[in-house]
Amino acid sequence: MERASGANMDSLMDTLTNVVGVLMIILILVQVNVAQALKKIVSELTPASPEEVQQLREDAAKQITEQTKQK
Numbered sequence: 001m002e003r004a005s006g007a008n009m010d011s012l013m014d015t016l017t018n019v020v021g022v023l024m025i026i027l028i029l030v031q032v033n034v035a036q037a038l039k040k041i042v043s044e045l046t047p048a049s050p051e052e053v054q055q056l057r058e059d060a061a062k063q064i065t066e067q068t069k070q071k
Contacts, residue, residue: 048056
């Protein structure tokens, strides 16, 4: 029985697997940090008053009418 003479790729496969594993861990850590930052931002927001909401709706309606006039 004759062995095929070829390069052994085991160490390359090990290296690639390790790189992919490290990248996955980094991705998970980034996602956790983004989620924490989002929670912090949302918790620091002040709620809008009903008057502010009404004013924004009126402004949006004015902008929509102006946009339709321009078309």
